[in-house]
Amino acid sequence: xxxxxxxxxxxxxxxxxxxxxxxxxxxxxxxxxxxxxxxxxxxxxxxxxxxxxxxxxxxxxxxxxxxxxxxxxxxxxxxxxxxxxxxxx
Numbered sequence: 063x064x065x066x067x068x069x070x071x072x073x074x075x076x077x078x079x080x081x082x083x084x085x086x087x088x089x090x091x092x093x094x095x096x097x098x099x100x101x102x103x104x105x106x107x108x109x110x111x112x113x114x115x116x117x118x119x120x121x122x123x124x125x126x127x128x129x130x131x132x133x134x135x136x137x138x139x140x141x142x143x144x145x146x147x148x149x150x151x
Contacts, residue, residue, distance in 0.1 A: 065118040065138070067145045073118045078103060079111045083120055086134035093129045 074080050082097060094112065098105045112132055115121040119138040123130050 064141050067141045069118045070120070070139065070142050073114050073120060076111065076114075078107070079115055082108065082111055083115055083134055086121060086132055087136055091131050091133040093131055095129070097132065 074083065078101065082101065085097065085100070086092060094105060094108055097112070098108045101108050103111075112121060112123070116123060116132075120135055121132050122135055123132050125131075
């Protein structure tokens with residue numbers, strides 16, 4: 063089941079979350095540590111933002127030892143693309 067457009071808009075409304083999603087989309091899979099190094103916020107804050115993105119399906123995670131790697135799921139934006147397409151008609 064796809065997330066509702068409202069949930070996606072809410073998740074992407076935060077500039078830090080948008081920046082994290084954009085970095086993952088552009089640079090590919092990264093660890094929380096790598097994301098934190100350039101995020102300008104603490105590691106716990108980055109983890110909370112990633113959890114919010116994961117909750118609406120915008121990122122996936124995988125564990126490798128003690129590290130968690132995150133990757134973007136751009137196809138999860140489909141409900142927003144559909145909604146904006148309908149608004150343009």
